[in-house]
Amino acid sequence: MDTKDMSLNENNICEKCGAEALYYIDELNCWLCENCKNEEEELEKISERLEKKFNKRVYSFDIAELLNCLSKDEIYNIARNLGLAKISGLKKDELLNNLIENYESLIEERLLLFEEERYRLLRSYLDKDGVKIFNDIDEEEVEKSAYFIQQGFIYPTLKDGIAVFLMPQIVQKIIEDKNTLDYRRIIKQNGEIINVYRGMNKAYGILNIESIKSILSQYDLYNDNIEELIRESGYYYSEYREDSKLFVNNEIQDIDSLVETIEKECAELEYAKISKEELLVMSNRDYGFSTKAGKAFCKEFSNTFNSNREMLQAIMDDLSIDIQENEVNESIDKILDVMEVDEDNVRNVAANLMGKFANKIRMWKYKGYSINDIKALKSTVKNEINIGRNEPCICGSGKKYKKCCGKNK
Incomplete structure (x- = not known):
């Protein structure tokens, strides 16, 4: 991607997010900030990788033809991701036939673990006759489509030389048949459990399945498949992972150290009681703007300094993660250094506002309590x-x- 740096005093605006732009992208004929430029470059890399896949694929709605052109490893990964058992050691033809034979039932079973968002995305293919042009899909959907490709719901291929994502006819029929009140009820209930847990993941950081079920029960949320729901949605949302029987926020690197700190400092402390409404809010990407602490910070900071929504979100996001491992003052200093705030009085005012917000952030080492709560x-x-x-x-x-x-x- 060809770019050219700009003089910082030119004050150009990013075409995508409205932040200060640093790069002119010749291919896009627009200015972008560093974050958006990096996103475009990552999307370009994804596009290049997919193009290699597209060239090897057939354009067909028949699942047997779509699977037959894949490598053994690709077939194996789809079969494993869909939960097909006893596939180790099978030859390609045996593996292929086994997957084709069980494909419909595996797709049906996997759909029982979905929430409204995943079903809605898949259903959008029906409005496009099962085909979406790659260049017409926004980057968020492209990222999430990787999950459906790995699960064998959609397949990258070429149509008249144009890169597309294609949904097999058998999947289209299953998706259409699922448009019932009973299934809508299932995915709504699944979605509530999944999104409450996603909020818990941001509030508590690290939990075992017993603690997850116990906390969910406080909101009268029950399901025989809670562990499967949470595990499977983790692959889709990429916000957490399973490690040594623990579900762990992806921002946590040193699991052992955090567990040790919790056991040392909060062994007798119950997990913070958080309302279901707050946890649902926390499941959103930009939840900071909807919390009481976040609203207060944004109002005070924007009234004092010239700041836009993107800057405020970046500050809240960075603080929420950095203070989990570092002292509040250290985290604030890092942010102010990045913002190039050098004047002492300005720095002190900004640090004070950030500190008030940071002290209200839910801490993983304190089982979801904030610094103010612990005091x-x-x-x-x-x-x-x-x-x-x-x-x-x-x-x-x-x-x-x-x-x-x-x-x-």
Whole structure:
């Protein structure tokens, strides 16, 4: 991708996100910021990889013909991803025939683990007669399409020399037949469980399946396939992974260190109680704008400094991740250095606003409590220890402590 740097004082605007643009992209005839340029380059790499695949594929809606032109490894991966058992050691023809024979039932079973988003994306192919032109698909859908390619729901190929994603006829029929109230009810319930867990993943960072089920039960969310739902959606959303029987936020690198810290500092602490509504909000990519802490920060920061939505989101995202492993002041200094804020008084004001927000971020090492929450809990424990049993209760009820909050202590 050909680019040219610009002088920073030219003040060009990124065509995609509205941030300050640093690069002119000749092929696109537009200015882009660094993040959007990197996204375009990554999309270009994906396009190049897919083009190699396209050239080897047939244009057909017949599943047998589509699978037959794949390599043994590609067939094996689709079979494994769909859950086909006892496939190790099979020759290509044996593997191919086994997958074709079981393909319909495997697709049916996998659809029972989907939520509304995945079904909606697949159903959009029906409006295009089962074919989408690659260059017409936005980059978010291209990224998510990788999941469906790996699962064998759609296939990259060429039509008249044009790169397309194609859905086999058998899958189109299954998707159409699933358009029922019963199936809609299933994927709605699945979606609620999946999205609540996605919020939990951002709030708690690391959980075993027993803790996940326990927390979900607090919201009356039950399903015999909870573990499968969460595991499978992890491949689609790419926000977390399974490691040593733990479901782990993808931002966490040193799992052992975090587990050790939690056991050392919060062994007796229950997981923070978070409303279902907040967790559903946290499942969104830009959830910071919808939280009480995020709204307050954005209002104060934008009233004080010239900032756009992209800058505010970047600050909140960076803080939310960086303070999980570093001290708050250290994380703030890093962000201010990147922003090239050098003036002491400006730096102090910005640091103060960021610090107020950072202290409200849910911390993985504190089981979802914020720094402010932990301070409050420690203060409460200290007050309970110091208060006499005949003194007024700290809750403000007017009763003696021994007849109120201290009744069972």
